[in-house]
Structure formats: C-alpha cells, structure tokens
Amino acid sequence: MAWVREVCKRIGMVLMIAGSCDGGRGRRTPSVIVRCERGGLYAGKKVPGDDDQRPGKRSTGSKKCNCPFKLKGTKEHKDDEKAEWKLDVYSGIHNHNLFENLHEHSYAGRLSKEQTSLVHTLKKAMVKPRAILRLLKENDPSNVTGMKTVYNTISKLNFNELSGRSQLQLLFARLKEDEYLSYHRSNELNPITDLLWIHPKCIKLAQSYPYIFVIDCTYKTNRYRLPFLEIVGFTCTNMTFSIAFEYLDHEKTENFEWVLRCLMEAMISCPWPNCIVTDRDLALMKVVANVYPSSHHLLCRWHVNKNILANYKKMFTKDITKWKQFQSAFSALIERNTIEEFNEDWEAMERTFVGYPSAITYVANSWLDPYKEKLASVWTIKCTHFGTYTSSRVEGAHRRMKRDVHNSTGTFVDLYTKVNNQIVEQYNDIKASFEVSKNTYEHTFKTLIYNELRGSISKFALQLLKVEVDNAKLLQPSDMGCSSSEQLTVYHVAMNFMSMLL
Known part of the structure; x- marks a missing residue:
C-alpha cells in the first residue's frame, strides 16, 4: 500500500481502500481492493440542481463521479508471512483528469505515525497548530497535509474516546503522580463528580499571603462543559498567584461548600483570609458566610x-x-x-x-x-482589602489560562497540562520579584527615612508608603523645614501604615 500510494502521488492520483480480507474466515486468500477516491456515486439527500445556499445551510459538494479505476492486491500464499503480493489491474482508466496537485485531498495528506507523534509532542508544548503545520512542511517538502488534518489530529490527543467522568479519574491519577494536593467526591452513579487540586507551591504562597482571596468561575474550558473554579491571591509585590483549581459538577450551594471546606482543610496551618471577593453568585455568597464567618465578604464593583x-x-x-x-x-x-x-x-x-x-x-x-x-x-474601609474592590485578578488569571487553551474542545488533562505550566512560570516570576525587591534599590527611596525599609519590604509596598509620606508632608506649613522630630513623626506614620502590609 505504501508503494502504491507513493507511485500514485507522483503521477497525480489519490487511491483509497474499498475493501479488504485478512484471510481469517475459512481458507480465503488475504486481499485488498484499491480504487480512485472519486470512485462510487454520491448517496446523500442532495438533489442535483437544488440550491443549497439557503439561510443556515452550508454549501456542500462531493468528489465522487463513479470513476472506474480499480486495483486488487492478493497475497500469493495465505500461511506464508514472507509471501509476496500480486497486484492486478481490474480497470486502469479514469473518467476525469488527473490532479495537478494533491492539496486538500484527505488521503494524500494523512500523517504518518512519526508525524502524528510529532504533532502530539508539539501540542503538549503549546505550539500553535499553524506553526506545527509549517514545521511538518519544512521537514517534508512533498507533504500536502492541510490545517484540517492537523486540527483533527490534535483533537484526538489525550484519550479522546474516554467519557468526561473517566477523564476526571485520569486527571485525578495524574495529580497523584505529580504530587498535587487533591480532593474529590463522588456519588452512587459517578466515581468522581467534583475535583479540586492545589499545587504545593501555591499552598506556601497562600500561607504567606492569606489576606485576600478572589473567587470566580469561568466556562468554555473543556468539551464536557463543566464549570472551572479558580481561587487566587496576591503577594506583597502585587503579583497574582493561583491558590486552587476545581471542576464543579454544578454551581450549587453544596458544591461551593465542599470546595471551601477542602480549602480550609488544606490551609489549616494559616489564618483565615481577611477578605474574600466574589461576584453576586447567591449560592457562593451563602457558603462564604457559613464557612468563613469572620472574613469580610466584598462584592465585585x-x-x-x-x-x-x-x-x-x-x-x-x-x-x-x-x-x-x-x-x-x-x-x-x-x-x-x-x-x-x-x-x-x-x-x-x-x-x-x-x-x-x-x-x-x-x-x-x-x-x-x-x-x-x-x-x-x-x-x-473597615477591613483590610488593599484596594481590592473587583475580581479583576481572577478574571486576568482566566484570560491568561484561556490564551494558552485556544479553544473549548480540549479534555481535562489538556487544561491541566497548561495550568501546570502556568503555575511553574508564575512561581518563578514571583521569586524573581522578591529578589528584585531585596537587591534593587530605586533612587527615589535612597533617603534617610527609608534606610531601615529598603530590602526588607517590597518595592510595591515602598511605593504605597511614599504616597502616605508625601501626604503627611503636605500637612506641614510650606515655609517650614522638616526637622528631625518631624521626620520621626512621618516615620511613625509610615510604620503604622506598613503594619498592614508586612
């Protein structure tokens, strides 16, 4: 078959298998029948001459023109694995012209096993489909694969045949392998209905900065249409970090309560958040009040x-x-x-x-x-929220995640792979921001009042502090200099302000 297709490709023909026999039934000889891809007749419901350009209807067509070209390959000896094959020409004519090029011919553009493996590897590395196609053509100039073939190959990645619940089980096993802290629950019908996971590095950040949690659901992240819940916080360098992720069976009170109870169990060693920001999801609002009664709950403006x-x-x-x-x-x-x-x-x-x-x-x-x-x-204003009046931080996290997902037809494992990569990048960026705050001193803060603070608190906190110091200076008469006692007063004002940021 490889030889037949290679010869046909050189002369402008595309062949397909019309039938085959493996010789397993009785004593029949193994054989394969090959015909032109334009062989046979269209057997659909379209009537010749009818206009199919009606509103809401796609314009469709068929390549079939009852081309008589047909070959038959027969194995010479049924039980001999080394036996050769004989090729007979049943009909060697076409009722159409040969193709000038083979682009957009699905059989001619099929990928080999090696090419399919390459597509899967590049997709896991989040390479865009068009870049994958460009690389395939660079490696093989005679390749006539189209974008449709690349998209179809990608869509079959990661056990496409599994159901949504089986995919959740597969993801749960993957989380254990990667040493994530994960929780799940099930019912009598499904082994897994809700699944929550937290990266160990996210737990450390949440324990260090438990002040503000922002919670929101997003949609169109998977082909099974389960809502995706994300909880985020932010560091002293004003960088957002992800705390937990969860697939919800439904957006009901019992689902949200299970999520927050699991989160509380995972963060048992750290204090409750000062403030939780959500939108007006009545079920989520009710659960926040029950699970975190001492935390202030704000609505996204x-x-x-x-x-x-x-x-x-x-x-x-x-x-x-x-x-x-x-x-x-x-x-x-x-x-x-x-x-x-x-x-x-x-x-x-x-x-x-x-x-x-x-x-x-x-x-x-x-x-x-x-x-x-x-x-x-x-x-x-009575609670410490650091100016967080909206859920924009979690909305931004959703946007970054969907930027890598590209579409809503992926599996749970697809999304997990991209989220895991983002967590690693996010953690590295946060560590880099800490190093910058410790070792880089802006010239603005190279004055006496900031001597004890440089390198001990973040650059972002220093910028907020500078605003307070400038406001304190404006309270003094403009014709008076700033004496040492007044500097000390300003310093105490600044330190009182910083007690909320440390």
Whole structure:
C-alpha cells in the first residue's frame, strides 16, 4: 500500500481502500481492493440542481463521479508471512483528469505515525497548530497535509474516546503522580463528580499571603462543559498567584461548600483570609458566610456596574447624558467614606433622578439595601482589602489560562497540562520579584527615612508608603523645614501604615 500510494502521488492520483480480507474466515486468500477516491456515486439527500445556499445551510459538494479505476492486491500464499503480493489491474482508466496537485485531498495528506507523534509532542508544548503545520512542511517538502488534518489530529490527543467522568479519574491519577494536593467526591452513579487540586507551591504562597482571596468561575474550558473554579491571591509585590483549581459538577450551594471546606482543610496551618471577593453568585455568597464567618465578604464593583448597565441603560436611551450622570452618581456614592456623606449623596441621587423611579428602586432594592456593607467604601474601609474592590485578578488569571487553551474542545488533562505550566512560570516570576525587591534599590527611596525599609519590604509596598509620606508632608506649613522630630513623626506614620502590609 505504501508503494502504491507513493507511485500514485507522483503521477497525480489519490487511491483509497474499498475493501479488504485478512484471510481469517475459512481458507480465503488475504486481499485488498484499491480504487480512485472519486470512485462510487454520491448517496446523500442532495438533489442535483437544488440550491443549497439557503439561510443556515452550508454549501456542500462531493468528489465522487463513479470513476472506474480499480486495483486488487492478493497475497500469493495465505500461511506464508514472507509471501509476496500480486497486484492486478481490474480497470486502469479514469473518467476525469488527473490532479495537478494533491492539496486538500484527505488521503494524500494523512500523517504518518512519526508525524502524528510529532504533532502530539508539539501540542503538549503549546505550539500553535499553524506553526506545527509549517514545521511538518519544512521537514517534508512533498507533504500536502492541510490545517484540517492537523486540527483533527490534535483533537484526538489525550484519550479522546474516554467519557468526561473517566477523564476526571485520569486527571485525578495524574495529580497523584505529580504530587498535587487533591480532593474529590463522588456519588452512587459517578466515581468522581467534583475535583479540586492545589499545587504545593501555591499552598506556601497562600500561607504567606492569606489576606485576600478572589473567587470566580469561568466556562468554555473543556468539551464536557463543566464549570472551572479558580481561587487566587496576591503577594506583597502585587503579583497574582493561583491558590486552587476545581471542576464543579454544578454551581450549587453544596458544591461551593465542599470546595471551601477542602480549602480550609488544606490551609489549616494559616489564618483565615481577611477578605474574600466574589461576584453576586447567591449560592457562593451563602457558603462564604457559613464557612468563613469572620472574613469580610466584598462584592465585585465591576460586576455590579455591568449588571446595572445591562438592566437599566435602555431607560436612558433618549438622554445619554443623563445616563452618564447616573453612572457617575452611583460610582461616587459607593466611594464615600462616611455615613453622613453616603446618606447625603443617596438623597441627592433620588432627587436628581426622580423621573427614573424604577432605576432608583432597582439600585436600592437589588444592591444598596441588601449588600451595601459588601459594596460601599464607608463599610468596606473597615477591613483590610488593599484596594481590592473587583475580581479583576481572577478574571486576568482566566484570560491568561484561556490564551494558552485556544479553544473549548480540549479534555481535562489538556487544561491541566497548561495550568501546570502556568503555575511553574508564575512561581518563578514571583521569586524573581522578591529578589528584585531585596537587591534593587530605586533612587527615589535612597533617603534617610527609608534606610531601615529598603530590602526588607517590597518595592510595591515602598511605593504605597511614599504616597502616605508625601501626604503627611503636605500637612506641614510650606515655609517650614522638616526637622528631625518631624521626620520621626512621618516615620511613625509610615510604620503604622506598613503594619498592614508586612
């Protein structure tokens, strides 16, 4: 077959196997029938002359034109493994012209075992399909493989035939091999329904920086359509790190509670987070309050604004300026730092938008009355959140992960491989940021007041501290110099501020 296909490729023909016999039934002689790929007749439902360019229909066609070309190969001796094959030409003519080139011919563009192995290796290394195809053609100039063949080969990677539950079992076994801390649960129907895993390096970072946890689900990461939950935190160098990952069977209260209980068990040696930030997922919000009752729970302001935009911008279509005023007024309202200012702004907002009662009612009933303690600065300023008002950190982690995933047709093992690579890169970047903070002194901080801090706290913390020091200096009269006692006062202000960052 290899010889036949090579000869046909040289002269512009593409052959396919029409039938074969291995000689296993009775005493029949092993044989194979080969015909032109344009042999046979189209047997579908399309009627010649019908227009298939209708809305929602793809334009389709067929190569088949009942080409009579046919060969038959027969093994000369059935029981002799070294016996040769005889090739008979049943019909040596075509009813069409030979092909000028063999591009986009699926049989001619099939990959060999070595090429398929190369595609799998490059895909695991996160090489893009187009780059893989370019390398195949560089290695073999006569290769006529197309992008469709490369995509189909990639889609079969990592035990494509397994079901979603079997894939979860396969991933669980892989996590054990890689020494991940993992948890799973099952029911009477499925061996694994939910699966959570944490990298040992992530545990160390979470134990060092347990102050803020940001939790969110993302979708379209796997062909089985299971939601993917990610929990992240951030270091003193302002770099985001992943804490835990989880595949959820459903986004229900019992699923979220199981996740947070497992997380608490994994981090039993470190304190509870000061603050947890989520969107308004009612099931998740309920679980956070039950599992971490002493942690402050904040709602993502970005999701709140998007929700208001989706529901009530249409009411202001006749006056876009009024809508912008409404947005600005709401943003200013939730940033007020005293209850008096908050109440005054809310009353002013009610008077200004008296012509839009449903919008005011929605903001009051859906957000301010039930969730103002989780949303407005006058209440959230009482907890240590380091300016984390949104879930943008975890959204950014989702975006980086999906940038490597490329599509939503991969398996659980596909995603795990990419996430594992990202964790290693992330950890290396964080270690590098620590070294920079320890050994690189910016000229801005080469003054007396920062002598005891340089190299002991991060550059990011020094930048925040500088803002506080500058604000403290502005409180002094401009015509007065900064005496040593005043420097000491500023230093104490700075150290009080730093007690939250260390």
